[in-house]
Amino acid sequence: MTEFANRSAIVTGGARGIGAAVVKELVKAGFGVVIADLLVDDGTRLAESLAPHARFQILDVTDEREWGLVLDETEREFGPLGALVNNAGILDFGTVETETPDLFRHVLDVNLYGPWLGIRLAAPRLRAAGGGTIVNISSTAGLMGYAGISGYVASKWGLRGLTKAAALELGSSDIRVCSVHPGPIHTAMTAGLDESMAATQPLPRFGEPEEVAAMVRFLITEGTFSTGSEFVVDGGATTGQAGVLETSGAAGGNGDRNELEVSP
Template structure:
């Protein structure tokens, strides 16, 4: 993708759990484009299984990537956002940051944590002209959801999986146009968190 965009984009491999790699990525971005005006924390992994069967190592790994990685990103990019005179941070959480999911204990904990981190950062960075919001996708067709049954979405108002570009459109809106929103939560879930649909049936 970066190659296709040419000089308007730059690819930098980043392990979000590494403070040193965050520093390299920010320096590279500033060197190519100047101070950073938008950060999107989008890295995420999951581990499926009941709490009693999940290993401590797996739990820590999910939190390291999904929550600690975003925290490191905020720390690394905040000075550049200040140098830019303000900007926006978009933390990609999940509907698992708004409700509970069985067999996704670590993932759900990490996304609730990211929701809280978003609100704290919004308060701390407001004086610098930096908005911080979270986006909460529902079931989206990505490599992470391959193999999941279509019935997962059957009981929501828009009964299908979302597309990555639909999430991207929301992220772009939050980063660029939602100028009076900070600490806010934007949901892209086909109505899944609205409530269960009561299906009509024949008597």
């Protein structure tokens, strides 16, 4: 607690879901945390529940002026910046052919340009404070493709690449930059998804926001020799399908074709 008691943190999209869980973990670690979001009611309630260690401030992550205001207020309220968690993001549904250009650009603006702005403006403050950590919340969609969410996939792969570029540029200032890649997690964003999609994962369930937040806290408070790396919290979804390939029919050299069945 004392190690981070005089340092501040910003969590974008921190009003609910994964962001809210991260806020709570960083408060436990001793940070003073600014919940930066457009969800005023949710963000205010969360800040009040964690007072005086957290406060809410409205932020459109695509607005450079608002970023400046949030950074100023964060350091004024809680001290030198120590951590930035770029968590704000939106999910679109649409194929390459059906998604509109405006929506595609909007998803890229929020999910990729927003974190880029945050890194750009936070880096000088982290450097002045002697270093710190930036964690970008990407997705398993930043590691593999998904049909029907083309803008989201493009933005999350971009955020993964941005993480690596920033890690290379900022490492000499003792600023670490990592990406976290959640799989299916119980949040408002995934509320409409069929949970049976997780049935063939090694851990056949959706995860909880707190499980992602625990990884973020580790990277900020303990993962001091990690930068530019991906940390996956997905129940093994990107590992492959959990199931045993079984044969039906005779095995051997009799010329018969063996049929394979997958048992979950």
